[in-house]
Amino acid sequence: MTTMSPDDMAQRLGGGLLSFPVTHFDADGQFVEGAYREHCSWMLEHELSGLFAAGGTGEFFSLTPAEVAQVVAAAVAEAGGRLPVISGCGYGTAIATGIARDAEKAGADALLLLPPYLVGAKQEGLALHIEAVCRATGLGVIVYNRDNAVVDDETLAGLCERNPNLVGFKDGVGDIELMTRIYARMGDRLTYIGGLPTAETFATPYLTMGVTTYSSAIFNFMPEWALAFYKSVRADDRAAVLNQLRDFVLPYITLRNQGRGYAVSIVKAGMRMVGRDAGPVRSPLTDLSPAEDARLRALIEKASPAALADAA
16 A cells, blocks of 8 residues: 555656556467566666556556556556556546556555546536546546546636545646646646657647656657656757657657557557567557568667667
């Protein structure tokens, strides 16, 4: 069980870079706990402020609730209290509250609440869903605003008034007006996390709206590069940020956009390139083609040749 209060956890997250370890599968699609724990251990050799287990990059959407708890417990054991471990949480309200309770038992420090499965809902319905998860656990809750679950500033303010353990807001929408409204209204009440796909692209402009951190999927295979980029963002070194956007991030996004669902597939491909194979993605996702692999390898070689050298 966590010894971190929701507020302490949120403050720690806001002070540095975050990452989502992929979930390791064998050829039959079964979770490989040993390899996953070894990867978490390797990630924790680098400077991180939080580890999101069984999140979007960890294929939360392809895991059973029991597997989510298993993955989270493995991450908690490897982290050993050195930094917060945040569990993915989602689906319908009944399943989400069950996942929340199981994550708390597994030792997680917080929850990342992803959108409910499939359906759209009014603000009142989204508020009921989020509040049910907050009340199911003593863990800190981070709302992930995206897709079919976009709360406005008024709804979020009401939720924060009623639920002190609602401590984080992750933006996956990219609506600048909405983000400005939320930050202007909520201020330091929440920790704000960038959550648009390949968050590095939006890191600099989001700083002005209180978004001091983001989750880097690239950290899975190029941690030194990811940390250097984050430090350039925080230092407002716009020339360095623009160079890395031009040389790696934007071509990487172009490649990611070649196939639907590639946001996870491209990360696992990158891990294979650097000698940290995490196995295939689970269906319905598909892996990159050999030609796409070759393009990714060329990008990594240009941005971080040491990463490929370490795999040789």
